[in-house]
Amino acid sequence: MKRAHLVAAACLVVLLLYPVVNPWQPYPQGVLLLGFLLAVQATSWNIISGYAGYVSLGHSMFLGVGSYTVGILAVAWGVNPLWVAPLGGVTATVIALLIGTVVLRTRGHAFVIITIAMLLAAQIIAVNFRSLTHGSDGITLELPFWHRDFQNIPFYYAFLLLLVLTVLFSAWIRRTKFGTGLVAIREDEGKAATIGVDTTRFKVTAYAASAFFIGMAGGVYAYYLTFINPVGSFAILGSVTIVLAALAGGRGTLYGPVLGAFIVNLISEAATVYAGGVQSRVLLFGGALVLVVLFLPKGILPTVEAWWRRRNPAPVEYIEQPAALAVRERAPVPESGEGALPEPGEALLSVRGVTRRFGGLTAVDEVSLDVRQGTITGLIGPNGSGKTTLFNLVTGGLPADSGEIWFDGRRVDGLRPWRRCHLGLGRSYQVTRLFKEMTVRENVVAPLADSRWRTMWSDAVRGHEAERARELLGLVGLGRFAEQRAGALSYGQQKLVELAQVLMLEPKLILLDEPAGGVNPSMLDRITEVIRELNANGVTFLVVEHNIPLVLDLCDQVAVLAGGRVIAEGPPLSVRQDPAVLDAYLGHDWTPAVR
Amino acid sequence: MAHLVQAIALGLLIGGVYALMASGLTLIFGVMQIINVAQGAFLVLVAMVTWWLWNRTGIDPIVASLVTTPMMFGLGWLTFRLLISRIRGSSPSMSVLLTFGLALVIEGVLNLTAGNKFKSATPAYFEESFRVASISFPKAQVFGFVAAVGVLGVLYYVLNRTWTGRAIRAATQNPAGAALVGVSAAGTAALAFAIGSATAGVGGSILSVLYPFFPASHYEWISRLLGIVVLGGLGSLPGAVAGAVILGLAETLTATYGSLGWSTLVFYLVIMAVLLVRPQGLFGARLREDAA
Structure with a gap:
């Protein structure tokens, strides 16, 4: 990573010096300038679509929104467009906030669809809202105020400055908890929510953050063109180049989108010069997009990085057991400082008459269950008896159809997963996530x-x-x-x-979904030891486990679920001898082992 | 009042056609969680072929779908085998980008071969209407509607009454389970993709009569269709029909009482309003495996 920063800094120096060294070359300067503009857009796009993984196909909308904001304001107020360019960014951000608030509340595909629709909607508005936008006639801006001899050099530096700011912004985001949260959302959104990431807010904020610098660049771009119209400002091909640039360079990396932007811009320029312009560009970009997705899905930078790592592998010592068993430091003591825990023996988690159906199947049926403070409570039951669904209901991954869930004296069944996490509810997964x-x-x-x-x-x-x-x-x-x-x-x-x-x-309460599954026996001893130590320090556990000896050994209380109902509850020994349990769980032909 | 009834009648007719166009999209999404962004380009491609056939031979555009439907079935099958199947298992956004790229390729090819001009097939009945009392039903719209409803009926029959349909639905709900009982998931997916694409054969032929089009029209069409399926709930066929009818009504009502230019925007506002209340769309549902 250090090496990458050095290379980037060197490139920046070269780009800063280029117009000074070679001032009378407007054409290469113009190409570079458009490269900066595309890099600003691709880097911004990367925040929502690379870090958070929510692909936007309408991101060039924000360029148009910025252009129009600045064009309209500059003409109306009679000021230089450069002074109001930041307002272009503000408008773009506000619009992203509004769209994001509606569309990003759910997981999945609605977002990408709406981004295409919104780009076209923006074009419709620009065409039809004539009193504001002059419709298809467009808006003409004043000419640059500087002397002609400076050509477009001031624009060159303006866009370069914007690019540097955008990359710094993106780098800063990636270094914050916000950035980590976005990557977590990309990797596994449901899991992210249960470890306290307010996924809705993170996504909406990322979308808004990805709009600002594009909007601002749009304002400068409008001044550069001195003319804006609906078709030019809200071109879908603009979005295509953004996506292509970021994808080719390396989605989710810091410098990938910048690298990709320069490459795409050069190809685009070559197409204009050698292959007959716009007509062929659609075909070219479409074909390139297909090829990149099929053959270079990770992008150039990550591919090169992976190749480098294979050539120079970092040594790893694969010594799991000795390390694990050698560590005999004390378990960290959870500082249960804030908020006194309930007295031992009081219910920390209380599930009251909770039901959840999937179509005709009632997975959890009127379950009532108390997990008392300071206990290790086991939850056992045959496969499909509703244990994991009950976990999902408690942590908030699924809404319950009816019933109440109380945790630490609060009703939590209406809360989102991250709120429950913040209250002190933690969980692990049956299949690790x-x-x-x-x-x-x-x-x-x-x-x-x-x-x-x-x-x-x-x-x-x-x-x-x-x-x-x-x-x-x-x-x-x-x-x-x-x-x-x-x-x-x-x-x-x-x-x-x-x-x-x-x-x-x-956390105050930890839900463990089959902690022993797939773990070797000596490691299992380690896990049970850790659980006991934490429990001694006041952490309560609810454990789903099929390893019955482990459950009987570890737990103070055991509840048995079968067919979505609690059929028995009590200390391990009494549950073990409960005929209903033996019948439901172990089958009719089970005979007790003689002890 | 007559205006209102007229607008509603037209809106329903158009809604039927939209429903057909969106059905392919929703079928493909339902089976393999892939948004085929190229569906709009498929429609425009078919419209172009239909126009060419009509222009050269005078064959009726709607009848031409007998040719274009098998063509699209084949194209869909090839698309799946050559492109989509290569990226199964990678993140869903990659399939969006892939089909988007395909849409651009189709647009580019049409640009180079057919030219960048608006076209429209105008058979003899193009300007004629059926009249019931004071309400007029343009013949083109009526024929389009009848064809659309017919195809939707066949689609519904195939999905619900035939072995192929059961296989497709089984693969939708549980790919691993379907494989265990002898349904090839890959084969079924290819079939579903081909059927979904084939609906564009009829849809595109109707389009060529009802709307002027040119290669870049596919953006407008895909965003309409995607709007329909988001509104109805992704993957739900009844949802797509409901969304389509709402779009048809929104368009004709806005065109009657406002202006034509705003009609698509009104539909987008309806979508946003619905998503505000029901983020999963009108008919969308949450399943057990969606849980965190």
């Missing part, structure tokens, strides 16, 4: 403790968090893997990283 493209350390520090804006804009890894992450990784014996990509770890290791991730926020 780490953010595979992030490093192990990034995974562990990804959870967010609250929904304050200040937290969102703070450094991704603050000092005490790095310290705690190190402790936790030590606790699960994976300290050596902190810088590895999480996806490269074995399944059992991922399970442990997920446990460390849950512990990061010091």
